[in-house]
Amino acid sequence: MSFLLNASLIQVYPGPKPLPFIGNLHQIPKSNHTATFTKWASRYGEVIYMKVISREYIILNSASAAVELLEKRGSLYGSRPQTIMAAELVGRSKAFTLIPYGQRYRMYRKYLRNAISTNSLSEHWAYLEDQSANLLEALLRNPDGFREHIRRSVGAVALRLSYGFQHEDGIDHYINLADELAQITREALEPGRWLVDSLPWLRYVPSWFPGAHFKKWAYWARVRCDEFTNAPFEAAKSNLSNDSTVFSFTSRALQMLEQDGNEPSSEGQDIIKYVSASIYAGGTDTTSSLISTFFLMMACYPEVQRKAQAEIDQITGRSRLPLASDEERLPYLSCVIKELHRIHPTVPLVPRTAEHDDEYRGYRIPKQAYILVNVWAMAHDPTVYPDPNRFNPDRFVSGKDSQPQMDPREISFGLGRRRCPGINLANTVSFLYISRILAMFDILKPLDESGLEYTPEVDFTLEHTS
Numbered sequence: 001m002s003f004l005l006n007a008s009l010i011q012v013y014p015g016p017k018p019l020p021f022i023g024n025l026h027q028i029p030k031s032n033h034t035a036t037f038t039k040w041a042s043r044y045g046e047v048i049y050m051k052v053i054s055r056e057y058i059i060l061n062s063a064s065a066a067v068e069l070l071e072k073r074g075s076l077y078g079s080r081p082q083t084i085m086a087a088e089l090v091g092r093s094k095a096f097t098l099i100p101y102g103q104r105y106r107m108y109r110k111y112l113r114n115a116i117s118t119n120s121l122s123e124h125w126a127y128l129e130d131q132s133a134n135l136l137e138a139l140l141r142n143p144d145g146f147r148e149h150i151r152r153s154v155g156a157v158a159l160r161l162s163y164g165f166q167h168e169d170g171i172d173h174y175i176n177l178a179d180e181l182a183q184i185t186r187e188a189l190e191p192g193r194w195l196v197d198s199l200p201w202l203r204y205v206p207s208w209f210p211g212a213h214f215k216k217w218a219y220w221a222r223v224r225c226d227e228f229t230n231a232p233f234e235a236a237k238s239n240l241s242n243d244s245t246v247f248s249f250t251s252r253a254l255q256m257l258e259q260d261g262n263e264p265s266s267e268g269q270d271i272i273k274y275v276s277a278s279i280y281a282g283g284t285d286t287t288s289s290l291i292s293t294f295f296l297m298m299a300c301y302p303e304v305q306r307k308a309q310a311e312i313d314q315i316t317g318r319s320r321l322p323l324a325s326d327e328e329r330l331p332y333l334s335c336v337i338k339e340l341h342r343i344h345p346t347v348p349l350v351p352r353t354a355e356h357d358d359e360y361r362g363y364r365i366p367k368q369a370y371i372l373v374n375v376w377a378m379a380h381d382p383t384v385y386p387d388p389n390r391f392n393p394d395r396f397v398s399g400k401d402s403q404p405q406m407d408p409r410e411i412s413f414g415l416g417r418r419r420c421p422g423i424n425l426a427n428t429v430s431f432l433y434i435s436r437i438l439a440m441f442d443i444l445k446p447l448d449e450s451g452l453e454y455t456p457e458v459d460f461t462l463e464h465t466s
C-alpha cells in the first residue's frame with residue numbers, strides 16, 4: 001500500500017519536454033516569460049512542471065489551483081524561493097518580499113500592518129489629497145510627461161509615508177533608486193537566467209574567472225540594494241532630532257522602540273529599516289504601473305471614460321474634486337479599477353516555494369520547488385473572464401441573469417499568507433489619483449503624423465516580479 005502511494009506521488013505535472021542534463025533551459029525565453037508560460041498553460045494545463053538542471057519549477061496557471069495551495073494550505077506555501085543569486089549573492093534575503101517565513105517575517109508584517117491599517121491610513125488622507133492635487137497641476141503643465149509625473153508623485157507618497165521626506169529632501173535620487181531596485185529584483189529572480197541557481201557551487205567561482213560576469217553583476221546589484229535600504233533610513237534617523245520632521249512610519253516605529261530614552265536595539269532598528277524600505281520598494285513601481293495602464297485604457301475605451309466621468313460629476317456636482325471618502329459612492333469607478341487590475345496585473349508572476357513535498361490532484365509538488373503563480377494567465381482565463389482581452393468594467397456588475405465576475409484583486413495582490421500587505425494604501429492612492437484625473441481631464445487618443453487620432457496598440461511588458 002505504501003509502495004502504491006509513493007509511486008503515485010512520483011508523477012510529475014505535464015510540461016515542455018526536457019533535454020538530458022539541462023532540462024528545459026533551452027525553452028525558457030530571454031524575455032516575456034509570462035507570455036510563454038501562458039501559452040504553455042493552454043497546451044499543458046493548469047499546473048506545469050519544468051526543470052532547469054537541478055532546479056524544479058511549478059507554474060500555477062489557474063485561480064482554483066492557487067487558492068487550494070496558497071490559501072487552503074497556506075502554511076506550506078508561505079515562503080519565497082531562496083535563490084543563490086537574489087538571496088545570497090545580491091544579498092536580498094532580509095528584504096520583506098524575499099525573507100523566508102518565520103519569526104522575523106512575522107515582525108515585518110506586524111509593523112507594516114500597524115503602519116498602514118485602514119485607521120492609520122485615514123490620518124494620511126489629507127496629505128494624499130494634496131499630493132494628488134500636485135499631480136493634477138503637473139499634468140496640466142505638461143500632459144505628455146504623464147508617466148514621469150505619476151512615477152514621481154507615487155514615489156513621493158511612498159517616501160513621505162515611510163521616511164517623512166518632503167520634496168525639498170532631494171527625493172528624485174531615491175525615486176531613481178527605487179526604479180533601479182525594481183529592475184534588479186526582476187533580473188535577479190528571472191527564472192532560468194542564472195546558472196548559479198541551478199549549479200550552486202558556481203557561487204565559489206572568483207569574479208575574475210572567465211565567464212563569471214554574474215559575480216560582477218551581483219556585486220554591483222548588492223551595492224545598489226544596500227544603498228536603497230540604508231541611505232533613506234539613515235537620513236530619516238538623523239532628521240529625527242530636527243523639530244520640523246514629518247511624522248512617518250520610520251519615526252513612529254523608532255520612537256515606539258525607544259525605551260527609557262535609550263536607542264532601540266540594533267536588531268529592532270534593522271527590522272524597521274527593512275519594513276520602511278518595503279513601503280517604498282513594494283508601493284512605487286506597482287502603483288505607478290496601474291495608473292499608467294489607466295491612461296492607456298481610457299484612451300482606447302472612451303465610452304468607459306465618459307461613463308466614469310458622469311458618475312463622478314454626479315456626486316461632486318463639478319464643483320469640487322473627489323475625496324478619499326467618496327469611494328463607496330462611485331461603484332462604476334470601482335469596477336474600472338478592478339478591470340485595470342485584471343487587464344494588466346502589475347505583478348504577473350508571483351514567486352513562492354513549498355516547505356515540504358506535497359501532492360495536488362495526484363501529482364507531485366517537490367519540496368523547495370520554485371513556484372511561479374501565473375497571475376496573468378488567471379486574469380485572462382476565458383472560463384472566468386469571458387472575452388478576456390476586452391476592457392469591460394461591466395463584467396463586475398451583477399445583471400438580471402448574471403453574477404459579477406470574480407474581483408481580480410483576489411489574485412492581483414497575491415494569495416494566502418504573503419498576500420500584499422499594502423492593499424489599503426494601493427487602493428486609496430489609485431482611487432484618489434484616478435478619480436481626480438477623470439474629474440479634471442479628458443484622456444484622448446494620440447495623433448498620428450497627419451494629425452488624425454489613432455487607437456494605440458496595447459502591448460504590455462509582462463515582466464514585473466514583486
Ligand code: HEM
Binds near residue numbers: 280282283287350411
Ligand atoms: C497596485 C498596487 C500593488 C499591487 C498590484 C501589489 C501586488 C503585490 C503582489 C502580487 C505581491 C506578492 C504577494 C504574494 O506573494 O502573494 C505583493 C507583495 C508585497 N507588496 Fe504589494 N502591491 C501593490 C502595492 C503595494 C504597496 C502600496 C505597498 C506598500 C506597503 C506594497 C508592499 C508589498 C510588500 C511589502 C510585499 C511583500 C509581502 C510578503 O512577501 O509577505 N505593495 N504585492
